[in-house]
Amino acid sequence: MTAVAAAGHLPDRRRRTLWWIASALAVVLGVVVAGTLGADAAQTTGLADRNLGPSWEHLFGTDRLGRDMLARTLAGLRLSLLVGTSAALISAAIAVVLACAAVVFGGVVDRVVSWLVDAFLALPHLVLLILLAFALGGGTQAVVIAVAVTHWPTLTRVLRGHARHVVTSDYVAVARGLGRSGWSIATGHLARHLLGHVVVGTVLLFPHAILHEAALSFLGLGVDPAGPSIGVLLAESMRYLTAGAWWLALLPGLCLLVVVKLVDTIGENARALVDPRSVHL
Amino acid sequence: MLHRVLRNAAAPALLLQFGSWGELFGGSVLAEQVFSYPGLGAATTAAALGQDVPLLLGIALFTTVFVFVGNTLGDLVHARVDPRVGRAGRDDLRRTAWRDARGAAPAPARATAEEAG
Numbered sequence: 001m002t003a004v005a006a007a008g009h010l011p012d013r014r015r016r017t018l019w020w021i022a023s024a025l026a027v028v029l030g031v032v033v034a035g036t037l038g039a040d041a042a043q044t045t046g047l048a049d050r051n052l053g054p055s056w057e058h059l060f061g062t063d064r065l066g067r068d069m070l071a072r073t074l075a076g077l078r079l080s081l082l083v084g085t086s087a088a089l090i091s092a093a094i095a096v097v098l099a100c101a102a103v104v105f106g107g108v109v110d111r112v113v114s115w116l117v118d119a120f121l122a123l124p125h126l127v128l129l130i131l132l133a134f135a136l137g138g139g140t141q142a143v144v145i146a147v148a149v150t151h152w153p154t155l156t157r158v159l160r161g162h163a164r165h166v167v168t169s170d171y172v173a174v175a176r177g178l179g180r181s182g183w184s185i186a187t188g189h190l191a192r193h194l195l196g197h198v199v200v201g202t203v204l205l206f207p208h209a210i211l212h213e214a215a216l217s218f219l220g221l222g223v224d225p226a227g228p229s230i231g232v233l234l235a236e237s238m239r240y241l242t243a244g245a246w247w248l249a250l251l252p253g254l255c256l257l258v259v260v261k262l263v264d265t266i267g268e269n270a271r272a273l274v275d276p277r278s279v280h281l
Numbered sequence: 282m283l284h285r286v287l288r289n290a291a292a293p294a295l296l297l298q299f300g301s302w303g304e305l306f307g308g309s310v311l312a313e314q315v316f317s318y319p320g321l322g323a324a325t326t327a328a329a330l331g332q333d334v335p336l337l338l339g340i341a342l343f344t345t346v347f348v349f350v351g352n353t354l355g356d357l358v359h360a361r362v363d364p365r366v367g368r369a370g371r372d373d374l375r376r377t378a379w380r381d382a383r384g385a386a387p388a389p390a391r392a393t394a395e396e397a398g
Contacts, residue, residue: 122345126307127325131341134329215311219326238315 017269024262024269028081031259035078041071042228051240054247061247063233064240073252076228077259083144083223084210090148091209092155092202099159100190103167104183113160117153125150129212133221143222147209155201159194166193196274203267207260214256230256292363299358302351306344 046066054061060069102113120128129150136142166172166189175185216222217231225232230252237248309322317323321340328336 122348123341124303124305124307124344124348126304126310127341127344130310130325130329131337134332134337218311219314219329221329 014273017272021266021269021273024266028259028262028266031074032078032081035074035076038071038074041068042075043067051243051245053245054251060251061245063236063248069233069247069251072228072233073230073255076230076233076252077255079223079227079229080210080213080231080256081259083140083147083213083229084206087144087147087151087209087213088202088205090144091151091205092198094148094152095155095159095201096194096198098152099156099163100194102156102160103163104185104190113156117156120150120153126212126215129216130219130221133216138221140223140227143213143216146216147212150212151205151208155205158201159197162194162197163190166190200267200271200274203263203270206263206267210256210260210263292359295362296355296359299351299355302354303344303348306347 044067046062049058049062049066050064052058052062058068058070060073063069063072098113098116102110123131129146132146132149133142136145172185172189175189180188213222214229214231214234217225217229218235219231220235222231223229225235233252234249237245237252240248306321306325309320310325311322312318313320313322314326321343324336325340327333328340
């Protein structure tokens with residue numbers, strides 16, 4: 001197979017997948033860095049330059065207070081990415097712990113975890129998100145916790161399925177027969193097998209987390225309205241859309257779409273690497 | 282081909298679609314905020330921003346009922362479209378009924394065996 005790949009001038013599929021992941025990751029990290037660098041410009045108001053359209057000086061135009069929209073969009077994307085990342089990581093941690101506990105200890109623990117997953121999936125997740133953000137009082141921390149708590153059930157289900165498959169294998173039966181405790185089986189055998197799926201599941205959680213954070217900020221329940229989150233930018237733009245200021249909504253929205261699509265690309269390609277059968281179907 | 286593909290693919294697809302019935306409320310929250318429609322989604326947002334706890338809890342309860350109804354409808358439709366799923370439930374019932382009646386069945390069989398032997 002390597003001979004065939006070397007004969008053609010295109011790199012083989014595996015290498016192409018790795019390149020896709022690397023470039024998408026580079027762009028996302030670039031956005032975060034640019035957002036950090038442009039934080040000052042995002043807050044500098046210039047009341048003489050209010051509501052200007054896109055121009056060479058202000059590539060994305062200016063908003064109602066004269067702030068440069070490009071800097072605001074990048075700062076907003078950085079905030080959204082940070083919140084999405086932390087929420088996805090917390091969610092993945094909860095999912096791994098619960099899935100491993102349910103499978104290794106079995107019995108009552110398994111039933112309790114399944115019941116919890118069903119209970120959390122009983123509510124539509126945006127309604128649950130609003131309930132939690134409201135109960136926690138709003139603000140960035142509340143958004144992170146609320147998004148983390150709404151997204152662990154689906155990942156737990158997937159991980160539990162994979163973990164059950166591992167636990168029914170021979171080497172785990174041997175380990176149990178040798179008297180190893182549940183904890184050592186979980187860390188030794190399960191962790192190695194689930195690591196790939198956990199990474200993929202976490203990366204695929206990012207788009208949901210980012211979009212839900214934007215939705216919460218759009219509704220006014222999320223991060224502080226003074227901070228430039230993409231949701232806050234979109235909410236502010238709604239008032240001026242009918243006045244013809246299309247760049248206030250379209251350009252941040254497009255950037256959000258592109259970043260979410262990039263993170264999704266990373267996740268899908270990582271999944272193709274970990275579980276090749278899902279690609280060929 | 283449409284006949285074969287559609288018939289086999291329809292059952293799980295319908296099950297999944299009905300399972301997402303509850304998500305209608307999630308989507309309506311954002312859409313009603315953008316277009317200012319006076320619906321349940323706008324009521325949810327207003328309740329959250331206006332600290333109206335009973336209304337929030339009531340909407341949560343109502344949407345949970347919707348999710349449950351959606352899932353149940355999906356199961357029923359799935360059983361209707363895919364005959365194998367529906368038959369499994371009925372077969373179980375028939376099997377237990379047959380097992381209960383087996384207590385009575387061997388006695389006449391033994392009687393006929395004694396008659397024959």
